[in-house]
Amino acid sequence: MFFDPTLILVIIALIFAMLAQQQVMGKYKKFAKIPNSMGLTGAQMARRMLDDNGLEDINIKPIKGTLTDNYHPLKKIIFLSEGVYNSASIAAIAIAAHETGHAIQYAADYIPVKIRGGLVPTANIGSTMAFPMFLLGFLFSIPFLMDLGIWFFGAALVFHLVTLPVEFNASARAIQYLKLNYISEQKEIQGTRSVLQAAALTYVASTMMALAQFLRLIILRGSRD
Numbered sequence: 001m002f003f004d005p006t007l008i009l010v011i012i013a014l015i016f017a018m019l020a021q022q023q024v025m026g027k028y029k030k031f032a033k034i035p036n037s038m039g040l041t042g043a044q045m046a047r048r049m050l051d052d053n054g055l056e057d058i059n060i061k062p063i064k065g066t067l068t069d070n071y072h073p074l075k076k077i078i079f080l081s082e083g084v085y086n087s088a089s090i091a092a093i094a095i096a097a098h099e100t101g102h103a104i105q106y107a108a109d110y111i112p113v114k115i116r117g118g119l120v121p122t123a124n125i126g127s128t129m130a131f132p133m134f135l136l137g138f139l140f141s142i143p144f145l146m147d148l149g150i151w152f153f154g155a156a157l158v159f160h161l162v163t164l165p166v167e168f169n170a171s172a173r174a175i176q177y178l179k180l181n182y183i184s185e186q187k188e189i190q191g192t193r194s195v196l197q198a199a200a201l202t203y204v205a206s207t208m209m210a211l212a213q214f215l216r217l218i219i220l221r222g223s224r225d
């Protein structure tokens, strides 16, 4: 039903997203096997980085899964996946320092993270309701519904765009902290950087995906005028 030339955009973005996912898993697996020179686990690294930034009130807890690490700003908890929490690998401290970077962003009132937080409800509607809305409008030729779908999808796209500086900044904070305080070996710095760069690529991929879908809706909408 929806096989049209604009679908090619979405397929290209999808392939890029799959490659990025493969890349991050590859880098993670590689550097999860190499121990860091300080012998610190992800949880210990996050604790030190938090304390050094005066964030003693933020807790660290383990969470199930692989690469499920995240910071919960309301609960003030950094959740580290099993392979990060208890592991003293290069990958573990890279990811732990990155998540701590997010915690510091909130504490420092970093503007993009605030904008991103404000966009969450709209972006949630956008990612669940926008396409059905547009589809109904498209099938029954209701321009208003198509436009509404496009606006909500646009909000989801802005959310993805704002996520990029947030993610890049968290990684920059992580690498800077590790370089200043712990790791000195060039090989280890490169290792942490390549894990975090691969992770950043997945956010670039999902932004591309959102952009491709957005463009597709705009083009489909234009075909109905």
Ligand SMILES: [Zn+2]
Pocket: 098, 099, 102, 167, 170
């Ligand atoms: Zn992140």
